[in-house]
Amino acid sequence: MHDLRAGPYLCLVPRTMLAQQLVNGVLLGATYALFALGFTLTFGVLRVVNLTYGFYFTAGAFLALWLTRHLGAPIWVALPVASVGAGLIAVVIDFLLLTRLRRKNAPELASLMVTIGGVLALYAGMTAWVGPDVQRLPPGLISAEAYDIAGLRITQAQILILVATAVLVAALLFLLRGTRLGLALRAMAERPDAAGLMGINTGRAAALVSFLSGLLAGAGGVLIGLNFNAIQPFMGESMMLRGFVVIIVGGLGDIRGALIAGLLLGVLEVLTAGYLASSLKEAVAFMILVAVLWTRPQGLFGTSTVRRA
Amino acid sequence: MMPAWLASDWTIPAGLDDFLWTYGHLINSLGINGLLALSMYVVLAVGQLSLGQAAFMGLGAYSSVLMTLTLKLPFYVVLPASCLVPVLFALAVGVPTLRLSGVYLAIATIGLGEVLRALYLNVDVFGGALGINGIPERAQTWMIFGMLILALLGLWLVGRSRIGRAMEAMREDATAAAVMGVNVPGYQLGALVASAVLAGIAGCLSAHQSSFIGPNEYGFEPAVTILSFALLGGIGTPVAPVVGAWILTLLPELLRGFSDLRLVFNGLIIVVAVLFLPHGLLGWRMRRRAA
Numbered sequence: 001m002h003d004l005r006a007g008p009y010l011c012l013v014p015r016t017m018l019a020q021q022l023v024n025g026v027l028l029g030a031t032y033a034l035f036a037l038g039f040t041l042t043f044g045v046l047r048v049v050n051l052t053y054g055f056y057f058t059a060g061a062f063l064a065l066w067l068t069r070h071l072g073a074p075i076w077v078a079l080p081v082a083s084v085g086a087g088l089i090a091v092v093i094d095f096l097l098l099t100r101l102r103r104k105n106a107p108e109l110a111s112l113m114v115t116i117g118g119v120l121a122l123y124a125g126m127t128a129w130v131g132p133d134v135q136r137l138p139p140g141l142i143s144a145e146a147y148d149i150a151g152l153r154i155t156q157a158q159i160l161i162l163v164a165t166a167v168l169v170a171a172l173l174f175l176l177r178g179t180r181l182g183l184a185l186r187a188m189a190e191r192p193d194a195a196g197l198m199g200i201n202t203g204r205a206a207a208l209v210s211f212l213s214g215l216l217a218g219a220g221g222v223l224i225g226l227n228f229n230a231i232q233p234f235m236g237e238s239m240m241l242r243g244f245v246v247i248i249v250g251g252l253g254d255i256r257g258a259l260i261a262g263l264l265l266g267v268l269e270v271l272t273a274g275y276l277a278s279s280l281k282e283a284v285a286f287m288i289l290v291a292v293l294w295t296r297p298q299g300l301f302g303t304s305t306v307r308r309a
Numbered sequence: 310m311m312p313a314w315l316a317s318d319w320t321i322p323a324g325l326d327d328f329l330w331t332y333g334h335l336i337n338s339l340g341i342n343g344l345l346a347l348s349m350y351v352v353l354a355v356g357q358l359s360l361g362q363a364a365f366m367g368l369g370a371y372s373s374v375l376m377t378l379t380l381k382l383p384f385y386v387v388l389p390a391s392c393l394v395p396v397l398f399a400l401a402v403g404v405p406t407l408r409l410s411g412v413y414l415a416i417a418t419i420g421l422g423e424v425l426r427a428l429y430l431n432v433d434v435f436g437g438a439l440g441i442n443g444i445p446e447r448a449q450t451w452m453i454f455g456m457l458i459l460a461l462l463g464l465w466l467v468g469r470s471r472i473g474r475a476m477e478a479m480r481e482d483a484t485a486a487a488v489m490g491v492n493v494p495g496y497q498l499g500a501l502v503a504s505a506v507l508a509g510i511a512g513c514l515s516a517h518q519s520s521f522i523g524p525n526e527y528g529f530e531p532a533v534t535i536l537s538f539a540l541l542g543g544i545g546t547p548v549a550p551v552v553g554a555w556i557l558t559l560l561p562e563l564l565r566g567f568s569d570l571r572l573v574f575n576g577l578i579i580v581v582a583v584l585f586l587p588h589g590l591l592g593w594r595m596r597r598r599a600a
Contacts, residue, residue, distance in 0.1 A: 049412045051419075100584055109358045109411045110583050113536065116360070117579025120533040124572030237529055241423040244416045252412075279431030286424035293405035293417060 020152055021274050022267060027158045029266020030165040031223050035239060036246035036258045037172065038216030044253030045189045045209045047108060051115040052093050053217055053243065054236030055122045060086035060218025061225035061235060062130070068138050075141050079164060079222050086218025087211040093118065094210035102206065119237075126233040134232045142226060161223045168219060169259065172212065176255070185209065189253065241282060245289045251299020261300065333450065334519070339558055340453035341515045346538035346554035347460050348507035353544045354468075355500040356480035357411055361402065361418030362508045362535040364425050365395035367527025369509030370516035371435055374444050377517070384447040384517065391513030392506040399505035400498075407497045414501075422532050429524035440523030448517035456514065457551070460507055464547040468595050476500070477594075530572055537575045540582040543589015552591055 035057060042050045063082035067073040073081070097118045101111050146155045176182035187195040188205055196202045217236075224239070225231045246265055250257025268288070269281045292300065345362055352359040373391035376382045382390070402421055406413040429435040436442075467473055478486040479493055487493045516522045534557070542553025557578070561571045582589065 049416060097580065107411075109356075109415070110587075112358060112412060112415055113540070114580050114583045116533055116536065117540075117576045117583070119576070120530060121573045121576030121580065124530070124570070124576060128569040128573065238423065241420050244420045248413070248416065277431075279427070282424045282427035286420055289417065289420055290401060290405070293402075293409075293413065297405060297409050297413065 021270050023152050023154065024158075025267030025270035026263055027161055027266070028227075028270055029263035031161055031220055031227070031262075032242050032246055032266050033259045033262025034165045034168060034216055034223070035220035036243050036250070036262050037169065037255060038213030038220075039243045040247045040250065040253055040255060040258045041172075041216075042209060042213045043247065044255070045185050046098075046102075046206055047192070048098060048111045048115070049108070050094070050098075050213075051112065051240065052090075052097065052119045052122060053115075053213065054240040055093075055119050055126075056086045056090050056214040056217035057221035057224075057236035057239050058123070058126065058233055059089050059214075060221030061231045062126075062221075062233075063218070064222040064225060065135060065137060065231050068141055075160070075226070079160075079219065082222050083215045083219040086221065087213075087215035090210045090214025090217070091207050093122070094206065098206075099203075123233055123237065130233060132232060132234075134230045136229050136231070137225065157223075157226050161227060164219060164223060168216060172216070173255070175212075181208070241285060245285045248289055248297075249292050249300055251301055254299055254301060257299050257301040335558070335562060337448075337450055337453055337515075337518050339555055340450070340457045341511050341518075342535075342538060342554040342558045343457045343551040344453075344460060344507055344511035344514070345535045346542065346550035347457075347464060347547060348504040348511065349535050349539040350544050350547055350550040351464065351500045351504040351507065353539055354480060355476050355497050356483060357407070357497055357500065358415045358536075359418045359501060359504065360415055360529075360532045360536065361399070361421050362504065363527045363529075363532035364418065364422040365399065365505045365508035366512035366515070366531070367422075367425055367429070367522075367524075368395040368398055369512030370522050370527070371429065371441075371512075372509075373513035374441050374516050374522060375434070377445065377447070378441070378443075387447075387517075388452075388510065388513055392509035395505040395509035395512075396502055399501050403498050403501040407494050407501070419529070419532070422528055426524050426528045429527075435524070438524065440521060440526075442521050444516055444520045444522065446518055446520055448514040453514050453518070456510060461547050461551065465595075468547060472496070473595060533579065534572070534575045537578045537582075539589075541578050541590060543591050545588060545592055545594040549589055549591035553589065556590075 038056075039050070039053050042048060042053065060082045063085045064075075064078045067078040067081060068075070097114050098111055101114060142160065143156050146153045147159075174182075176185060184195065184200045184205055185208070187198065187200060188202060192202060195205075220239070221236070224235075242262075242265060246258055246261045247253075249264070250259070250261035265285060265288070268284060272278070272281050272284045345366060348362050348365070349359075352362075369391040372394040373387045376387045376390060377384070398421065402417045403414065406417050429440075430438055468476070475486065475491045475496060478489065478491060479496060483493050512527075538554035538557055539550040540553070541557060542549035542551065544550060557575065560574075
C-alpha cells in the first residue's frame with residue numbers, strides 16, 4: 001500500500017528539531033487541507049459523501065505520471081493539466097453515478113452506496129489496467145536540492161506544494177465569496193430546491209462543483225505523488241482516511257474548518273511519526289476522528305447540526 | 310443386517326472425499342460469506358450503512374487467533390469470545406455516530422477499516438504484512454453452517470416479531486418511527502452490535518479454517534464486497550442477502566478467466582443495484598400478522 005513513511009521528511013527525524021518538524025507538518029497538512037477541501041465542497045453543496053473522490057486523487061497522480069514520463073512535460077505543465085484532467089473525469093463520473101439519484105431526490109445513503117460501488121470498480125479497473133505496483137515519477141522532475149532558510153531545510157517540492165496550495169485555496173475562496181457563481185453555489189448549499197426556483201441551473205452547478213472538487217483532488221494527488229514519489233492505483237484510498245478525519249474535525253461542508261483541520265492533522269502526524277512511532281500515524285488520525293465524534297460531532301468550529309426526530 | 314454405509318464406521322465415500330477436498334474451501338466460504346451478508350443485513354435493515362463489516366471480521370479473526378495461539382484456549386471458548394473485541398469497537402464507533410445522520414456511521418466505519426489495516430501492518434503482535442501463519446484448522450464445515458442456520462433462524466424470528474416491524478418502520482422513515490414510540494437509537498445500536506457479533510464470529514471461523522490471516526483481507530475491498538452481497542440479494546428477508554452472497558461467491562469460480570475484474574464486477578453490482586434494483590434480486594418482504 002501507499003506508504004507515507006517513505007517520505008523525504010523522515011530523514012530529518014533524528015535531528016528532532018521541533019521547528020523543522022512543524023514546517024514539515026504544515027506542508028504535509030497543506031496537501032491534506034487541499035485534498036479535503038474538494039471533499040467538503042462536494043458534501044456542502046451537493047449533500048453527497050462522494051467516495052469516488054479518492055479516485056480523482058489517484059487519477060491526478062497517474063495523469064501527471066503519464067504526462068511527465070511519456071510526453072516529457074515539466075512539472076509546471078503537468079500539475080495544472082493533470083488537475084484539470086482529474087476535474088473532467090470527476091464531472092463524467094458524477095454524471096454517470098449521481099444524476100439519476102439527484103433527480104429522484106434519493107436519500108443520502110443511497111448516493112453514498114453508489115459511490116462506494118463506483119470507486120471500488122474504478123480502483124480495481126485501474127489496478128487491472130496499470131498493475132498494482134508503485135510507480136515513480138521520472139527522476140530530475142523537480143530538483144532534490146533543498147534550501148536552507150534560517151536553519152530550516154525546505155525542498156523545492158515543498159515550496160511547490162506551498163505555492164500551489166495557496167494559489168488554489170485563494171482561487172477557490174475568491175470564487176465562492178467574490179463571484180456570482182459562488183453566490184449560486186452557496187445558495188445551493190443552503191437550500192437546493194429554493195436555489196433551483198431562483199433560476200440557478202442546478203445541474204450545471206453540480207457539474208461545476210464536481211469539476212472543482214476533482215481538480216483539487218487531482219492537484220493533491222500530483223503534489224503528494226511528487227512529495228513521496230510513490231504512485232499506485234489505491235493511493236487515493238489511504239488518503240480518504242485523512243479526508244474523513246479532516247472534514248469531520250473541521251465540520252462537514254465547512255471550508256475554513258477543513259483548512260485548519262488539515263493543517264492540524266499534518267502537524268500531528270509528523271509529530272507522532274517523529275516523537276512516538278510512524279506506525280501510529282493512522283491510529284492517531286482515527287483517534288482524533290472518534291474523539292471529535294464523541295465530544296464535538298458538529299466539528300471543532302461548527303454549530304450544532306445534530307438531527308433530532 | 311446393518312446397511313453397508315452405516316457399518317463402515319463413517320468413512321466418507323471416495324467420490325465425496327474428492328469432492329470435499331476440491332471444493333471444501335469453497336463450501337466453507339459460502340457459509341462464512343453468508344454470515345457476513347447477514348451481518349450487513351442487520352445494519353441495513355434499520356436503515357443505516359456500516360462499512361465496518363470487514364473490520365469487525367478482522368478484529369474477530371485477529372483476536373481469536375491470538376487467543377488460540379498465545380493463550381492456547383480451546384475453540385469452544387475462542388469462538389464465542391471472538392465477538393468481544395468487535396463489539397467493543399462497534400460501541401466505540403456506534404455510540405457517538407448513531408446520534409447523527411447516517412453518513413457519520415458510514416464514514417467512521419470506513420475509517421475504522423483503514424486504521425486497523427495500518428495497525429495490523431505495523432504492530433508486531435499482528436505479524437505485519439506477512440500476517441499470521443499456522444493457525445490450527447479447528448473450524449469444521451458443520452460449525453460454519455450451524456452458525457449460519459442459527460443466525461438465519463434468529464434473524465427470521467426477530468424479523469417476524471414487533472422488533473422486525475420497528476426495524477422496517479425505521480428503515481422507511483426514522484422520524485415517523487420515532488414519533489410512533491420506536492426507540493430508534495437503541496435499535497440502531499443494537500443492530501450494529503449484532504452485526505459486529507456476526508462478523509466477529511465469521512472472522513474467527515474463517516481464520517480457523519484457512520490457517521492464515523493477513524492485513525489486506527479485512528480492508529476496503531472486502532468491506533465493499535460484503536455490501537454487494539446484501540445489495541444484490543436485497544434486504545427484504547434474511548435469506549435474500551445470503552443468496553446474494555452465494556451468487557457472488559460462486560460466480561468468480563465459474564468465471565475464472567476474469568479474476569482481475571472480480572472486484573470491478575462487485576463494485577458495478579452495487580451501482581446497478583442501487584440505481585435500478587433497489588429491492589435486490591429477492592425483493593419480497595417478510596409477512597407478519599397484523600398487530
